[in-house]
Amino acid sequence: MSISKWFGLLTVVGCLLGYGQMASAQQSRPDDEITNLAEHVYLFRHHFHQSIVITTPQGVIVTDPISSDAARWLKSALTTLTDQPVRYVVYSHHHDDHITGGAVFADTALFVSHVAARPKILAAADPNTPAPTLTFTDRMAIDLGGQHVELIYTGRNHSDNSLVVLLPQHKLLFAVDFIPVETVAYRTMSSDYPDDWIDSLKRVEQLDFETLVPGHGKIGRKEHVQMFRGYLEALTTAVQEALKKGLSLEETKQTVRLPKYEQWQRYADWFPENVEGVYRYFSQRAARP
DSSP states (O other): OGGTTTTTOOOOOOOOOOOGGGGGGGGTTSSEEEEEEEEEEEEEETEEOOOOOOETTTEEEOOOBHHHHHHHHHHHHEEEEEEEEEEEEEESSSSSSHHHTTTGTTTOOOOETTTHHHHHHHHHTTTTTTOEEEEEEEEEEEEETTTTEEEEEEOSSSSOOOOEEEEEGTTEEEEOOSSSSSBOOOTTTOOOOOOHHHHHHHHHHHOOOOOOEESSSOOOOOOHHHHHHHHHHHHHHHHHHHHHHHOOOOHHHHHOOOGGTSSTTHHHHHHHHHHHHHHHHHHHHOOOO
């Protein structure tokens, strides 16, 4: 099954409600759905969060369980796709809006994350989020039932522990929160590393894939990685120039504009917050001894 036909093959429908502000134009969509992306590979969407699921004759690989409600729905829905249990749950990073609910699969699954995510998950002490049982530093592969899955760390970006999930046989990449598709960065970027983020995106660009599946929003292509890198480069350059001129935060928010990206989602409300986040990041960095 080609990835371009992912919308049409399979939809498992939950209750009919809207799923958030960014999906206001699609309020007739269900809260929960599973859609086919490629052979044995599915997109799971819960409201405006999404993850991927890989089914095999020897078990299932689930990425971000999102929440307890989402995980319970997914566990039930998986019975329509396979009689195999979930063997691995892969956490994309430590932020709880993506990984809470893993306990739903704790009876059969091993939990996987980047090594830097584990202490933060442990510190949160959330009983719904089992601590990772397998961690890695740079790369890790999961081979299960004929499916080869690569977990890759590309450096600091939206967090210091984000991994990407590469499915080489399908040329598909799952990347959460740090490569939005034609959407600006999230609000004030409070957990982010703007300068390292650009280098992280360059590493992603070196990977061999065609389809980009983000943790929110529409499916993209590899070129969207470069497009978002261009946005971050323009944003950080403009803010650093304002800092060199001695502009205050409010002056910078009033003067910095990136017209090229005005048509991107959330530009009107989140772009000023992006400016604020980058301004504070570089201001604090400059103040360090």
